[in-house]
Amino acid sequence: MKSKAPIYFLLFAMAALFLGMFFGMTASFQYLTPEFLKEQIPFSKMRPFHVTSVISWIVLCATGSIYFFLTYVEKFKLFSPLLAKLHFILFLLTGVAIYFSFAFDYTEGREYFAFTPVLIVPILIGWVLFGINYFKTLYKNVKGWPVYYWMWGTGIVFMCYHLMEAHFWLFDFFRLNFIKDFSVQWKSTGSFTGSWNMLVYGISIYLMSKIKRNTDVATNKIAFFFYFLGLTNLMFGWAHHTYLLPTQPWIRYVAYAISMTEWIVLASIIYNWKRSVLKVEKDNNPMAYRFLLATDFWIFINIILALLFSIPAINFFTHGTHITVAHSMGTTIGINTTILFSALFFIIHHLYPEFQTDKKWVKRGFVSFNISLLIFFVSLIIAGAKRSYWMYVSRDGSFSEMQDSLVPYYISFFIFGIAIFVSLSIVAFPLFKAFFQKIKP
Amino acid sequence: MSTDSRPYIFVIAILLALFGFYNYVVYNTDGYVAIEKLSPTAVKGQQLFQSNRCWSCHQLYGLGGYLGPDLTNIYSSEGKGPNYIKAFLNSGIKSMPQFNFSEEEKDALVQYLKQVDETGIYPNYDAEIEATGWVKLKYRDEE
Numbered sequence: 403m404k405s406k407a408p409i410y411f412l413l414f415a416m417a418a419l420f421l422g423m424f425f426g427m428t429a430s431f432q433y434l435t436p437e438f439l440k441e442q443i444p445f446s447k448m449r450p451f452h453v454t455s456v457i458s459w460i461v462l463c464a465t466g467s468i469y470f471f472l473t474y475v476e477k478f479k480l481f482s483p484l485l486a487k488l489h490f491i492l493f494l495l496t497g498v499a500i501y502f503s504f505a506f507d508y509t510e511g512r513e514y515f516a517f518t519p520v521l522i523v524p525i526l527i528g529w530v531l532f533g534i535n536y537f538k539t540l541y542k543n544v545k546g547w548p549v550y551y552w553m554w555g556t557g558i559v560f561m562c563y564h565l566m567e568a569h570f571w572l573f574d575f576f577r578l579n580f581i582k583d584f585s586v587q588w589k590s591t592g593s594f595t596g597s598w599n600m601l602v603y604g605i606s607i608y609l610m611s612k613i614k615r616n617t618d619v620a621t622n623k624i625a626f627f628f629y630f631l632g633l634t635n636l637m638f639g640w641a642h643h644t645y646l647l648p649t650q651p652w653i654r655y656v657a658y659a660i661s662m663t664e665w666i667v668l669a670s671i672i673y674n675w676k677r678s679v680l681k682v683e684k685d686n687n688p689m690a691y692r693f694l695l696a697t698d699f700w701i702f703i704n705i706i707l708a709l710l711f712s713i714p715a716i717n718f719f720t721h722g723t724h725i726t727v728a729h730s731m732g733t734t735i736g737i738n739t740t741i742l743f744s745a746l747f748f749i750i751h752h753l754y755p756e757f758q759t760d761k762k763w764v765k766r767g768f769v770s771f772n773i774s775l776l777i778f779f780v781s782l783i784i785a786g787a788k789r790s791y792w793m794y795v796s797r798d799g800s801f802s803e804m805q806d807s808l809v810p811y812y813i814s815f816f817i818f819g820i821a822i823f824v825s826l827s828i829v830a831f832p833l834f835k836a837f838f839q840k841i842k843p
Numbered sequence: 844m845s846t847d848s849r850p851y852i853f854v855i856a857i858l859l860a861l862f863g864f865y866n867y868v869v870y871n872t873d874g875y876v877a878i879e880k881l882s883p884t885a886v887k888g889q890q891l892f893q894s895n896r897c898w899s900c901h902q903l904y905g906l907g908g909y910l911g912p913d914l915t916n917i918y919s920s921e922g923k924g925p926n927y928i929k930a931f932l933n934s935g936i937k938s939m940p941q942f943n944f945s946e947e948e949k950d951a952l953v954q955y956l957k958q959v960d961e962t963g964i965y966p967n968y969d970a971e972i973e974a975t976g977w978v979k980l981k982y983r984d985e986e
Contacts, residue, residue, distance in 0.1 A: 433910065436938030444940045445910050446899035510894045513907060546848055552855075570870075577889075578881045580962050581874030588906060589869065630854055637862045646970075647904045648875045648963040648982055658977070714978040718970065722905025722913060793966055801912040802937065 404473055407486040409840050411466025412746065414494060415459050416834050419739075422455030423823040430819055433812040450504050450516035457514070457598075458497060460738050461561075464601040465489075465532065467745040468554050471608060472539055475752060481538035489531045496524045514591055515568050522569055526562060533558045548611070548620035549629050553604030556633060560597040564590045585641070585649050592640030598738070600636065606741045609694060609748055613687050631663050639663075642712045646721055654714070661712035666705065687751055689759040689768070693744035696772055700736030703779070704729065719794055724811075725786030728779050735775055735822065743826075746833050754836060767828030774821035777814060785811040876982045878962050881955070888955025891948055900939065904965045910938055918953070918960035925953045 429448035432438055469486060472478050480486060503509065503517040511517050536558055540551055547555075567590035570576045576583045611620040619625060641649070641657030707729050711720045720726065747759050785808045792804040881889065892898065900911035907913075917923050929949045935941035944952070961983065969981040 432938050436910075440935075440938055440940050445908075445938055446896040446940075449899040449908065450896060507894070509896050510890065512893055513898045516896060552851065576870075577886065579873060579878070580881060580959060581878065582870075582872065584904065584906075585874075586870065626851060630858070633855075633858060637858065638865060643906070644904070645978065646965055646967055646980065648980060650872050650875055653869065653872070713976040715972045715976045718967075718972065718978050722902055722966075724909060727909060794968075805910075 405469075405480060405483040405486055406841050407483065407490050408466045408470035408473065409837050410490050411462050411469060411493075412749070413834065413837050413841065414490070414497075415462035415466055415742075416746075416830055416837075418455045418462060418497070419459035419830070420827065422452055422459055423819075423826065425452035425455055427816070427819055427823055428452075430812070430816050434809065434816055447504070447507075450509060451501070453514060454500055454504070454516070456734065460598055460602065460734065460742065462493065463742040463745070464557075464598065464605060467605050467742070467749065468536070468601065470749050470752075471605075472536075474749075475612070476543070478539050478543045481535050481542070485531045485535045489528050489535070492524050492528045492531070496521055496528070499524075512568070512571065512587060514594070519569055519572060522565060526565055529558060529562045529565065533562065548607075548617060549625040550604040550608040550611075550620050552626075552629060553600045553607070553632075556629075556636075557597050557600030557604065560593065560600065560636060564594045564597055568594060581648060585644050585647055585653070588643045588647075589640045592643050593636055596632075596636030596640075600632065602738050602741050603632070605745050606694065606697060609690060609741075609744055612748065613691060613694075628666075631666075635660055635663065642714075642717060645714050645717050658712070658714060662709065687748055687759070689747040689764065690744040690751070692760075692765075692768060693740045693747065696768070697737055697740040697744070699772075700732060700740060700775075704732045704737060707732065719790045720786065723786035723789040723793070724782045725790070728782035728786060731775075731782065732779050736779070739826075743829065746830075750833055750836055753840060757836060761832065764829050764832065767825045771822060771825035771829065774818045774825055778818040778822060781811045781814040781818065785815070874962060875980075876963065876984050879958065881958055884951050884954040885958045886955075887948075888951035888953070891944070891952055892955060895942065903959055904963070913965060914956060914959070915963070915965040916960050918957045925957075928953050928956060 425448055428443070429445055429452050432440070432445045432448070469480075473480050499521055500517045503521060508518040509516045511519050515522065533555075537555065540547065540555075544551065567586065570586055570590070571583055576586055607620050607625065611617050638656055639660040641653050642661045645654055645657070707725070711717045711725065711729070750757050751759060788808060788811070789804060792799070792807075897914075898907040900908040902908065902913040903915050905913060905915075917928060918925065931939065932942050932944055932949055932952065963983050964981060967978075967980050971979040971981075973979060
């Protein structure tokens, strides 16, 4: 009997997504009514809950999908099902501990890793267990890896490194030098994102090759060229986050040069794939295919934005504004989440070949998700442009007055945030139910 | 399905070697302007900044949250400064809750923000935007 660990990971991921969206909604409400429950659940308390939950969604869903593909689709014998089980239990318990850490204000960490720093130890151990299982399983079963196996392996290794790097501030060598410390903090954060992108983008290429039933998309030289370009960005392209920090200029020069290649990576691969996809194959996985098409759209939008603000002269005006938030929402929701939902639909089709994935309500949820995300995204862009105008052009009025002038955009952001929550819940509910059936004794 | 992995392993090895060297240099490079190390009081202030999740709402160098203002130069801004910072900590404002910091803790936070302020300027109004798209920052020691 196959290990149920992948299904547990996917259920855990979907629960994290639901909670993450709920916390996000609660936190964003405070943009509209700043004094609402501010002493009980201030924004500063809700934000870590939101951020950690949605990052967990991405990482857990990617992990569960990879375990699933290896064991259920490729039918490899996992090196150790026990390690996979331990990995899941460790992440589950750490997740609970992190929520307790936030609830009871043990938040000595930093942005994105606000929990008490000792909790990074079990997280790291979990990644090491995943790495051992992954590399040992592939070493035994595959000769000449397609690009997605390289991407997943890279994601796992760099995840371990950058989770450690994000905690270098615990050492005085970094901590006492503010500029060095701050740049290493944002280096690690940028590359942490790059690491999960390796996992998620690897999944998208895997899905393309499976839906299309053509392995060439994952084995040709162009796919590897883009993988190496992505890896170079992961390693050296982080410093566009810190263009305005007085680091040594060469760090920023390197980032400027490398950032210009960012995002072209996946867009090109998907573009080449879509042109030749066969109808009969997409009919087998209609929702997985639709979600990948949505990914295509969101990549296109985010490429434009990312390329523009990787130019220092533009970054100068967009940095520190909601345009950066629009970019992170556009990439985590628009790109990562659509790829992961595509994976969930592919997986459900594999588990239940008769399962009708494109039910009426699911299709409606998919459409309203994309429309809501677009309005949500545009609201943030406009809010960011107005904030930038206030910072650099008008330079007039207090921060509070500027915030008040953004309320209409915050209302839109809040309403369409709810719409994203509802739409994704509609799409996710039948999947969650079906996965849940699978783990019932 | 199968690919020849040897060339890819070679490229990865080169990239990893470059990455190791790059990290070594980045970790051993100070900022562009010589700055003093954080004092023990400033370190305590930094701890308070983290444990109270000030970064959730506030930014330093434009990095952090969006609900409150950037604090990079709050210490030296005209009409602001140590007393202004302490007043906000005492009373809270709009979405900012009232914190019950002791006088010693407030001093530590102010000291931290003072040392952050000494490292540079944000927003960097006097930066020069060049035709290449590059931005030449104005540094603290050029004021």
